[in-house]
Amino acid sequence: MNIQAVADRARVSTATVSRTINGSNKVAPKTAERVRRAIEALGYYPNTNARALGSGRSRIYGLIISDITNPFFPELVKSFEDMAVRNGYEVIVANTGYSPERTEVCVQRMLERKVDGVAVMTSEMGSHLIDRFHRGQIPMVFLDTGDPANGISNVLVDYAAGVDDAVEHITSLGHTRIAFIGGPMDLASARTRRQALLASLKRKGLGVNKSLMEVGNHRIDGGRAAMDRLLALEERPTAVIASNDLTAIGAIGALHRRNLRVPEDISVVGFDDIEISAFLHPALTTVRLSRAAIADRAFQALFRAGKREEGPIPAVEYRIRPELIVRNSTAPPPAKGKGITLLKGTGE
């Protein structure tokens, strides 16, 4: 079952069948109709390998993420794939596992499969790897680290605005001793979130207490350990802002383990709004970063780049505004002198 069979049945050449399939306008409506009927009757569908070879376009996009088991990514992958399929594209997902060697493998996979574009939703991409895509004239879109001036589209998250919302929410509840549990410092997005928080605190006129600025690893255990360290301080914070939801979940776990209540004793704010956050006890107040929006912009960037006829790849920049979702993990701080200290030791 190939294009020749269709051509024979429709009494046309393979060229006409090809043109019909690809929506070329150079086919007379009557002929096109005949071809379509032949396709229908034979149940024909084109061999994508042959198409890719002949046309030089694979209709495959690469999607590079760090780790699909990180709950930030599944929804992103799903949205991206959904858009791709609706537009006749396939997606190859590759996990870097946060490792440069694996990242290199990911890039190689993309090149071998001749992807028509690649969305890099992680920050492990070294410039020598970027060059390899550049050399292949492959459109790229990055998350936060793109550079339209260099031909790389960018989906820019306005962390500052999101963090500001969180700080505003917390301070308006009356908190002043605000701790932060950041992500691993070798992660670009973690550094950005941290910077945004420091800036926001300063803008609010709140001094930055270094001992309240903890470092986690963007996983539950890191949040838990960091919270433990914060609880060991002389003067504990009354509110904690975490760099992502998993960290916040870990922090809440540490608090529960010591029989501290959230939000009565300590308020906790997350970042990302992963699915489970809405269903925790207490439901997590967090800054939602819409993965669907990110996926949508990333896809659009690649899709548009692919439509150009000639010339350099058009690079665009999109900006995503996170959104504070207030749930039940935040409340005013406990009254001075009571609260935490009082409850200490009353546990089981």
Add this chain to the structure above:
Amino acid sequence: MNIQAVADRARVSTATVSRTINGSNKVAPKTAERVRRAIEALGYYPNTNARALGSGRSRIYGLIISDITNPFFPELVKSFEDMAVRNGYEVIVANTGYSPERTEVCVQRMLERKVDGVAVMTSEMGSHLIDRFHRGQIPMVFLDTGDPANGISNVLVDYAAGVDDAVEHITSLGHTRIAFIGGPMDLASARTRRQALLASLKRKGLGVNKSLMEVGNHRIDGGRAAMDRLLALEERPTAVIASNDLTAIGAIGALHRRNLRVPEDISVVGFDDIEISAFLHPALTTVRLSRAAIADRAFQALFRAGKREEGPIPAVEYRIRPELIVRNSTAPPPAKGKGITLLKGTGE
């Protein structure tokens, strides 16, 4: 940069280059070495589209799942992809979204991309769709619903054994009023788990109380709602076994909301052991179903089928034994007449 360039540089024909790349034994070691040096020097890598077209093998496997945002799947996808890449294969992941129409699209995508095999890790696959793979001589492996006699490999989960372990654990703690929150009844694996539980209870000589057999939806909210219904009963259960971890998490949420303690007042057991379960408060006692093991067997089934020279596709069956992981969500039931009833009404 194509195979001809390599051939020229190594002073051989393209056929010899191809043979060298594909590890044919018909190449003299000295020649092969020369070819390899040429490949190295030019930084050549083959065009997979051309390879697929010429050889009829795409080196792509299809992986059909129901929904990547269901926390059961990411680890499975990751493990499968990892094995595939290590063996020179690429993976196309497709989500059915539990919908027959979308499933049809998934199948079509697989056929168009000429996958060398397809792992179907969901149960929405109708027999007319299976036939399409059969017609294309495409090896298949299913999760639980395969049929080696029909040429479809199967990864069979021994739910009965896993459920038995859970029931044994709970009864040995002294529980007799045991509730079950199952999955949606239109889901094959949910029905299987339910059947296994009923059988296990009977084997233990415990009567099956229909009002304790609840139905959830394998998501958090379903578990929560089902638990609410169980708590409204005259005689509440002292232990709950859930059909998956999300359901268990929902159940625990419902309990916490009423100020019931887990495990002091009610014990909860999950199923699957998704990553987050170990980090909850309390950490969830659950039956681990290793996604890595499932992915491994599924890959092996396809990989072996692909190695056959001639003849029918060899179908195999693998059996996976789940494993009880005891954490902190289970304990002996509260003393009779006290416990739950005592605590009722003391909430906030």
Add this chain to the structure above:
DNA sequence: GGCGAGATTGTAACCGATTACAACCAACTG
């Protein structure tokens, strides 16, 4: 009726590999 423009269709080269088959070569045999 003849001519040119524009629309439609066909011919065939091409994409970059794989692989059946033929050709060649060296070593071994009788």
Add this chain to the structure above:
DNA sequence: CAGTTGGTTGTAATCGGTTACAATCTCGCC
């Protein structure tokens, strides 16, 4: 030394499309 054999290499067809270019057809118009 001719004939065989087995190992190595090359030639060229093939996979199934796409697409540049050529060919043809259809009108409108003078």
